[in-house]
Amino acid sequence: MKPEALTSAAFAPFGDVIETDGRESRLINDGTCLRFDDLAQIDVLEQGGRPGLSIFAADPRPSPLRVRVLERHPLASQAFIPLQSQPFLVIVAEEGRTPVAERVRAYLSSGRQGVNYRRNVWHHPLIALTPDARFLVVDRIGAGENCEECVLEQSVVVEL
């Protein structure tokens, strides 16, 4: 499969697209700055969790990408925002009864777009497309089992 462009509408079942295009803003700081407010639902407080800020530095995976394992976080959302305006690949799976491979969706971030996976949304671990690609990550810090994995009965190949 080939990835689609990442849009808020297409991604709505999975979480938030963190971007400014098409969003409302207000002028602050003596008119020097536009604030695009509250772009993601950060959901990290379950079972005594707290919000954590981390940086991931990732290298590309072999191409074409063969999707075999997805993961999800039952206790929290998880947000990824590119720090070098670098495009990256976003792979998720819809809920449903058909085999997981049929429910996989792939999106390409423009690099000016981050994503926030909603709690319990199946997604592929971070997929960088450039070396040493840096992302800010906002997720849950705390005890508890917050990662489940799912092995696809049939792998899905994603080509850029």
Place this chain on the structure above:
Amino acid sequence: MKPEALTSAAFAPFGDVIETDGRESRLINDGTCLRFDDLAQIDVLEQGGRPGLSIFAADPRPSPLRVRVLERHPLASQAFIPLQSQPFLVIVAEEGRTPVAERVRAYLSSGRQGVNYRRNVWHHPLIALTPDARFLVVDRIGAGENCEECVLEQSVVVEL
């Protein structure tokens, strides 16, 4: 005054430097990614607050910068992370009894460094050095009086 290089040690009285240099990491995601974990103390839950993710798009202020007003947030921390690896100016004031102008400190982020102002730390609103400079901001969303201003008895000029 001229800004100093931003370092964790110098900035410790004011908050966190969000960066990877010199920080520990661990390898995740099948060895494709380094995770630099939990780089800032996000303190936003006071009085029913919740963590918010916003984007600021800022233009430079007139140069040299004349610092006249500082602000602080009594209910929460506030983090700024550059989204285009762009350097920016960070101005804070130490606590103390001498006039505020004498306690002002200026730091220059390399562009690979964000900052997280601790609750109640006096700081200047965002100072971009390049047009349409974009920053991810993590702060508190919620009701309550979360901004105080302080007008300096004597302004401070900061030159790059």
